[in-house]
Amino acid sequence: MRSIKLSSNYEMPVLGLGTWQLKGKSCKDAVKTAIKLGYTHIDTADAYDNHVDVGKGIKESKIERSKLFITTKVWTTELYHKDILKNTQRFLEELQIDYIDLLLIHWPNKAIQMEEPFRAFKELIESKKVRSIGISNFTISHIKEAKKISKVPISINQVEYHPYLNQEELLQYCKENNIVITAYSPLARGRILEDSTLKEIAKKYNKTISQVVLRWLIQKGLIVIPKASSESHIKENLEIFDFELKKEDMNKINSLDKNQRFVNPGFAEF
Numbered sequence: 001m002r003s004i005k006l007s008s009n010y011e012m013p014v015l016g017l018g019t020w021q022l023k024g025k026s027c028k029d030a031v032k033t034a035i036k037l038g039y040t041h042i043d044t045a046d047a048y049d050n051h052v053d054v055g056k057g058i059k060e061s062k063i064e065r066s067k068l069f070i071t072t073k074v075w076t077t078e079l080y081h082k083d084i085l086k087n088t089q090r091f092l093e094e095l096q097i098d099y100i101d102l103l104l105i106h107w108p109n110k111a112i113q114m115e116e117p118f119r120a121f122k123e124l125i126e127s128k129k130v131r132s133i134g135i136s137n138f139t140i141s142h143i144k145e146a147k148k149i150s151k152v153p154i155s156i157n158q159v160e161y162h163p164y165l166n167q168e169e170l171l172q173y174c175k176e177n178n179i180v181i182t183a184y185s186p187l188a189r190g191r192i193l194e195d196s197t198l199k200e201i202a203k204k205y206n207k208t209i210s211q212v213v214l215r216w217l218i219q220k221g222l223i224v225i226p227k228a229s230s231e232s233h234i235k236e237n238l239e240i241f242d243f244e245l246k247k248e249d250m251n252k253i254n255s256l257d258k259n260q261r262f263v264n265p266g267f268a269e270f
């Protein structure tokens with residue numbers, strides 16, 4: 001699996017399995033199937049309430065721990081230093097692992113001083129419970145504040161990113177600051193699957209729309225974490241490393257932006 005070197009110096013695979021809304025047996029089976037097919041990166045969060053199922057899937061797949069990259073996230077109301085230290089210990093037990101590859105702040109929360117999570121993150125890195133840290137749903141102004149406070153490199157900003165929400169300005173800012181963007185909802189939760197421009201491009205390369213969109217994102221330097229529950233979707237999303245989109249097609253997809261968000265909870269500070 002192709003990877004990107006993070007500012008923490010660890011490598012992160014460019015494709016991972018998203019697990020939002022996967023729970024119980026279907027979650028465990030999706031994780032096992034993905035690992036069997038060649039995925040080495042799983043994305044979860046405390047808020048998804050599926051750490052135990054993800055952990056079972058990993059354990060049953062019998063993959064070596066060092067071959068896997070596991071991301072999880074601390075919830076927005078639990079960003080106090082003491083909560084993060086306590087909860088991270090719980091995450092390790094639920095996931096049945098002894099370190100987390102990447103720990104993210106799930107959403108910014110202006111009611112809690114940013115020193116709190118970043119102080120905890122530094123300690124977790126020092127105690128080797130966490131390898132890399134990052135943020136999620138942070139705008140440029142949130143990142144500017146975080147950069148002033150964090151004593152450890154911020155490796156990742158995980159945000160909604162797909163052809164209908166092509167956040168070029170944020171991407172440019174993150175690149176300039178050595179922060180890699182992970183694209184969540186890369187398939188726009190299915191809403192891009194009928195797009196006529198994407199259909200035309202997919203036909204030209206003999207690929208599916210999902211594969212074209214995931215390829216467009218990795219060619220732009222992002223990491224992608226499509227969620228899929230069926231074996232056929234999980235497999236299809238992995239088959240994106242055997243073709244390359246031409247510049248003219250990259251540009252066509254770049255121009256589909258509608259500034260359209262599909263994930264926007266009431267508390268978001270966009």
Ligand SMILES: NC(=O)c1ccc[n+]([C@@H]2O[C@H](COP(=O)([O-])OP(=O)(O)OC[C@H]3O[C@@H](n4cnc5c(N)ncnc54)[C@H](OP(=O)(O)O)[C@@H]3O)[C@@H](O)[C@H]2O)c1
Nearest residue numbers: 018019020184185186187188189210226227228229230233
């Ligand atoms: N940090 C955050 O705040 C945040 C927010 C949202 C999401 N995320 C992360 O990002 C991951 C992905 O985002 P998402 O779950 O919102 O949406 P998504 O990955 O854009 O879309 C998932 C949907 O697409 C379908 N699908 C997957 N592969 C397909 C294919 N090859 N062809 C056709 N349909 C396909 C899935 O169906 P099946 O399940 O039937 O296969 C599912 O209905 C999440 O699971 C989560 O890990 C993070």
